[in-house]
Amino acid sequence: DGGITQSPKYLFRKEGQNVTLSCEQNLNHDAMYWYRQDPGQGLRLIYYSQIVNDFQKGDIAEGYSVSREKKESFPLTVTSAQKNPTAFYLCASIGGSHTGELFFGEGSRLTVL
Amino acid sequence: AQSVAQPEDQVNVAEGNPLTVKCTYSVSGNPYLFWYVQYPNRGLQFLLKYITGDNLVKGSYGFEAEFNKSQTSFHLKKPSALVSDSALYFCAVRDPVNAGNNRKLIWGLGTSLAVNP
Numbered sequence: 001d002g003g004i005t006q007s008p009k010y011l012f013r014k015e016g017q018n019v020t021l022s023c024e025q026n027l028n029h030d031a032m033y034w035y036r037q038d039p040g041q042g043l044r045l046i047y048y049s050q051i052v053n054d055f056q057k058g059d060i061a062e063g064y065s066v067s068r069e070k071k072e073s074f075p076l077t078v079t080s081a082q083k084n085p086t087a088f089y090l091c092a093s094i095g096g097s098h099t100g101e102l103f104f105g106e107g108s109r110l111t112v113l
Numbered sequence: 114a115q116s117v118a119q120p121e122d123q124v125n126v127a128e129g130n131p132l133t134v135k136c137t138y139s140v141s142g143n144p145y146l147f148w149y150v151q152y153p154n155r156g157l158q159f160l161l162k163y164i165t166g167d168n169l170v171k172g173s174y175g176f177e178a179e180f181n182k183s184q185t186s187f188h189l190k191k192p193s194a195l196v197s198d199s200a201l202y203f204c205a206v207r208d209p210v211n212a213g214n215n216r217k218l219i220w221g222l223g224t225s226l227a228v229n230p
Contacts, residue, residue, distance in 0.1 A: 004156075099145055099209075102149075102159065
């Protein structure tokens with residue numbers, strides 16, 4: 001079945017450590033997105049990529065980095081510069097048209113100890 | 114500024130009763146409108162969308178939504194609620210003119226639906 005796989009589901013980190021969240025899709029989608037979700041704040045866009053080897057900052061990119069070396073993969077690194085990294089992180093992708101809907105992974109919950 | 118409002122943080126309904134989750138938007142032109150559902154600790158799932166045509170659109174799990182251009186609203190409805198419908202619901206809008214090629218969505222903050230047995 002086609003879909004988006006995020007790993008790990010749960011991750012604990014000590015302050016000052018970088019962590020990388022994995023996002024893999026087999027939907028053959030060009031565009032991929034990373035969102036952060038906090039209670040009561042909805043979804044906030046961190047980074048997005050429309051094509052391999054290209055990505056753009058979203059609304060809250062500070063303290064995060066991404067890469068897009070393969071169409072299928074869009075990993076997110078939460079760096080030590082992110083002041084409040086504890087959150088639920090969602091990866092999504094979209095197919096070829098403006099009318100299409102997003103497909104989401106199951107999310108990764110990061111907790112900083 | 115472009116925005117999406119879900120005026121109710123929480124909606125409570127009894128099982129078997131009709132439900133409505135409200136969404137209004139402030140986007141120029143003819144936006145594309147979406148509803149998603151999220152169960153606890155899960156990713157979002159697409160429910161339905163309005164692109165053009167009939168103002169009443171039907172989606173997954175018996176949900177439907179009515180597009181009202183004059184009121185800039187896109188309320189989600191279901192004739193008979195189930196306990197299993199209890200979840201977090203998000204409305205989202207895409208401006209096809211000003212979004213460029215990035216296909217970014219503007220999200221509401223979500224409405225928590227609780228269906229009581």
